[in-house]
Amino acid sequence: MHSQHDLVLHGKSPYPYISGGCICNACGQDDWKFFTYHCSSCEFDLDVKCALLSSTVKHKDHNHPLHLAYSLPSDYRSFPQGCSVCREKVHPSDWVYYCGPCRYFVHVTCIVISQKDEEQLSEDIEYPISGEQVQNVVKLPSSNAAQELIARFLLKDDEISSSNDSGKMNIPEEIFMNTHRKHPLILSEKVQNLDEIKSTTGDDQEEAKALLVCDVCIEPICSSDDLHYYACVECGNFVHLTCSNLPLELRIPKHPQHPFSCMYNPSEIGIFKCEACRCWTNANYYKCEPCGLRICIKCASASMMTSSVKHDGHKKHLLTQFQSSDPIHCTACDYIYRGGFGFACEDCHIYVCYVCALLPPTTTQRWDKHPLLLIYPPYFEHPEVFYCVLCETEINPNCWMYHCRECDYSLHPFCISQIGEFGRVKYGRSLNVNNHSHPLTHVPEAKYKSFCGSCNSRLDWKTAFECESCRFYLCPKCAFERELPVVTINE
Template sequence: MEEKQLNHFSHEEHPLILCELQKENDDGSIDQKSAVCYGCQEQILDPAAYCCFRCDFFLHKRCAELPRQITHPMHSQHHLVLLGKPPYSSNSYICDACGQDWKFFNYYCSSCDFGLDVSCAILDQREIKLDCHDHPLRQQRPATFYCNACDMVDEDSSYLCTICPFWIHKKCALRSTTVKHKDHDHSLLLAYSLPSDYRKFQQQCPVCWKTVHLSRWVYYCGPCRYFVHFACVVISQEDEGQLSEDIEYPISGEQDQNVVKLPSSNAAQELIARFLLKEDEIGSSNDSGKSNIEEEIFMDTHRKHPLVLSEKVQNLDEIKSTTSDDDQEEAKALLLLCDRCIEPICSSDDHHYYACVECGYFVHLTCSNLPLELHIPKHPQHPFSLMYNQSKVGLFTCEACHWQTTANFYKCEPCELSICIKCASASMITSSVMHDGHKKHLLTQFQSSDRIRCTACGHIYRGGFGFACEDCHFYVCYDCALLPSTTTQRWDKHPLLLIYPPYFEHPEEFYCVLCETEINPNCWMYHCRECDYSLHPRCILQIGRFRRVKFGRSLNVNNHSHPLTLVPEAKYKSFCGSCSDRRLDWKPAFECESCRFYLCPDCAFEGELIDDEE
């Protein structure tokens, strides 16, 4: 390069030489000398600049050749003169355009004491236009401010609208409109606000698990309904090791043995066997050849007859041969439910169980050995006592999963806190939990008095129990955590799989085929891949209603001559025989099949005749 000298008013000590700042290496790489322009205070990235190496003074070629006098639309009445530094003894002034403190090149009107920093005054080639904003944005020097793009406050170079209060980081303004995020299979598109098509449900960022604001910039994949905060994509790309790991579970060897793996097809019984029983009892319950299992037992919850040790429940073929298609699911639930935990007694597990066939009363072998007193780690103040409702109508609301159930329960009398058997078993987990719904990290127990939103179902609970990954703000209530991985529907031969968002390449909306309402695509659901239909977990009878209440129970009431049986759904156009204005269509009720007489649960509870022998 031919040497070119410039005598510049801002550096009168020595002439400035136009020098190359880039050097090409033998391997083709480029070395760039680090230099900051005195005039605009920006890093010099150009191949050449005006330099005084003796004084370590540098100017962009464009800054060195700025006109000494301009007319600016913000001060059209007078010319503005270029100065090398502010005209004040403090060597600092406030720019009349952007309001920021400045100490370097500026254009100034001495008559009006009006001044602009060089960026606001003339460097129009650094002006950009974004689709999200109506006015051009001008590049500014580094400053601390709130960014309208990423929602963060920090110091950085920026672009500012001098007409309205819109200010964004330079790095945000120059971000690509399409990025590849390591945690997702498809490219993500930039949107300057949450697209209107996806505002029906609240969206959460899978990196930080916080809500995606409607009016903030976001990267998204529409077909998968996958939304990531604008800033979270930037962070995860800069530090992939912390936020976008390939590994699913950081465990192996002996540690793996102490981790509870969910979902499970029979989670409640597995947890009861593991955490509520002594080791010798666990062993006996899983070894059919053990001789120390009692053949008959009496239980306080069923004193009429002894419970006889049985080896196998009636199989499904027998059920099918004696019931109609419509009643098979109900019959299966009636035959295979434990009266203590209201969970199925599965013949495939080859476990013993106790039964009173005459009364239709069944108990898991594990449940027959439940301790009378339980010390729950998350509630160390008092012990919990095992209790049951003598009333066959009596329901209680579990304060962990918030479901009404006829199961036995554990109760802390001083605190009046009652927890069903299934939630009590989950509360006894002292190790970490590995769940397919959150493969990045292990989950730990939590119990909070604050309002917590369950990531799985979207419901907000106060004072609930569950499992959490605090780093990801991921919370799942006991009820969702213990959902089985697969289930079935009586009118479909295919398995229903428990699936978790994001749902890849499924742009259509999800509708539950049972309740016919749209399913929130941010929540867990059951899905048949072969038939491509979905269901809310709580709409599936054997997961929702049948896993909370044991139907088929009979009781006598004081205003009817025949026994009444608890059924999951009363017939169409049925009314309560006591409070006759209460319609019971398709709702749980107590029915007299011979008389077509119904009572709602409240009236049945009031009129129930308790058998003294029970």
């Protein structure tokens, strides 16, 4: 507040030469329909409605009182703060209503007070949606998002639930796929489900999950509801039933000008960056040839959705599909992306990129037996600063994060190996290269003080191709240049 000098009430602008009047230092508006308080010494102006603001209010979408601050409190300037109503930036000099423990901020011009709502405040205010909307809505987050979305556009709704009850009926016993033509893929029945994997611990659990990963979508076989899958045990190649039936061509609603063709990289390296989720992957992908746009299977499945999304990260309203060439600020991760696919609530100015929208509700860490839960701001009754235990930096409290309630520690989603930038890469594939007698194995991290045997670049903790017996490494670029062609057979 302006405490150094007295403010004098003016009935007209003290700056008659300025068209439209002066700007209120509290709300930033220049509407001269109101009287204004003015300090001529400091050129400080305050319109009447801001001068009469209450020091404490209750906002209809928050369950704690909000306190008036005459500038953004210094304790909350580590990260840019946004208004929880309009989503615009809260500048350090703005007057703001806030709840400190929840890091909840609202511009003084955005406050909406409803006496009726004040008596029914809750942490998660959820607005009802119609019965017709509920039938078609996709619920996220999901631990099996990829397979649910693939099944959704492959099968009619009434077929999805019955597809798993048919056993082996009308399912071929063996198939050949372009992605693996060495041997036939044999229809196999799940012998290791999620419960059995969860009963193991530590490295055994991680190894069990890594062994059963679909080579088409790079998602765990064990996460699928299908009772069967295709496998070439000799080569460690596995495919979901749904992924074995992917169409060769897609017409994506948000990119209607050209069809997308289903493709794969025959190289064992085969890594590309999906232009929808921006993650590296060696999954199959759909490509728009004229535009050169490549989208991984998971994102292509999401982009085929014509229904709305009900996401726990925004319970007020449904989210709808969007694709834009303009820069988009993702509400969940705080990154600004120049174009891409995602989900939006236009009413609340909420935009969520694909990679955040498709995050699983829970995940695990190798050293902790407890589940890590995906949580969303505002973080009620957690006034302490959040730090990521992996990168050891402060977490923006306006973003989504994973949190262990039992141990009270948090992580950035992208810091978790199975979720981050390389979380959709299937490691363990074998690669033969020239001038080395042993096959190399694709590993997520090279050992400390490791160097590429070709270009001599340092590879500490970076993804690489490794010959464990020789302690020989190649970086992905050199491995690609030295890869020997794969011998295939015809059907």
